[in-house]
Amino acid sequence: MRDKEKAIEIFNKKPKYTNCYVTYNSFLNLIEKELFYVTDENIFILKSENNIFKFLYFTNNYDEIAKAESFLKNINTDVALEYLTKENITIPNFEKYGFGLYKIFSRYSVLKENRISPKRKSDEVQLADIEDIYDVQRIAQSIFDPLCDFIPTIKELEIFVQNKELFIIKKDEIIGFALYLKQPYGYDFRLNCVVPEYQSKLVGYKFVANLPNNGKKYICWADDNNSSAIRLNESIGFKTDGLKNYIFVKKIKNGDKINER
C-alpha cells in the first residue's frame, strides 16, 4: 500500500520525463495491475504485453533510470522501451542502461476530406466470424514481432469481432486480416496483415480500400523500414503527422523468473 501511495504522490508532481502518456485514472489502473518499483522520485513500471514486458518510467533525470537495474535484473524475457517524440531532439542515451535501438515507427493520419478513395472496393473483404479468431491469432503470432507490434489476445479478438472491427480475406483459408478500431474521431487502422505467400498481391491494398468512409479522421502507424506499408498508406492520402515512436529493446540474459503479483 505504501508503494502505491508513493507512486501516486510522485505522479501527482508530474516528473519531467516519462514515456507513459496516461490520464490519472489510467495510471491508477496500471499500478493496480502491473509490476512497479518506486525509488526516490522515480516510478518504473513493467507492463506485461505479448509475453514480453514494456518498460515505463517517470523520472526527473534520465540518469536515474540506472536505479531500475535491480528491478529488471530478474526478468527472463526481453523488455521493450518506447520513446515518443514529435521533435527532432537528441534521443536520451538509453543504451547506457542496456537498451539498444530496435525500430522506429511513424504515425500517419488523414482527414476524411483528404482521403484518396479507391475507384472500387473489394468484395473479397468480409467481416470475421468468431470461428476465425484462432486462425487470425495464429497468423498474427507467426508474422508479427511481439517487441513492437500489437498481437491481440483471443479475448481481444472476440471483442473486435463483436464490434465488427475485424476483417478477413479468405481463399479456402484466411490469407489476410485487418483491424479498423472505431474511435470517437474516426478510425485507428491498427493492423493489416497478409500471409507471406500472398504478399505483393495487393491483398493489403484491398483492406485499405475498404476502410469505412464515415470517420472524420484516420490514423495508422508504420515501421520506417517497411516501404510497402508506407507506399500503401500514402496511396490513400495518409501523411506523417510528426509523431515518432523509437523502440528500444533490452535483451535479457537467462535469470530467475520474477515472482508475479
Place this chain on the structure above:
Amino acid sequence: MKDKIKEVLENIRPEFDFADSDNFLEDGLLDSFDLITLVSSLDQTFVISIEGTEMTPKNFQNIDTIEKLVQKYVKD
C-alpha cells in the same frame, strides 16, 4: 486567458481549429501524448503546476474546461 490557451493548443496541433470543437479528445484534436505536452505547456505559460490527479479527460474537453482548471491554480 482563453486566447493564451488557444495559442498553446495551436502550438501543439497547428493543423486544427480548436474553436470548432467541444471535445478535443473525442474529436481527435488531442491524444494522450498531446495531453502531457499540453499540461507541461500550460504550466510554463501560466507559471503554475497542475497536479497529476487533474489529468482527466473532463478537464481538457475544450477551452472552457481548460480555462476553469488553469484559473484554479492562478487564483491559488
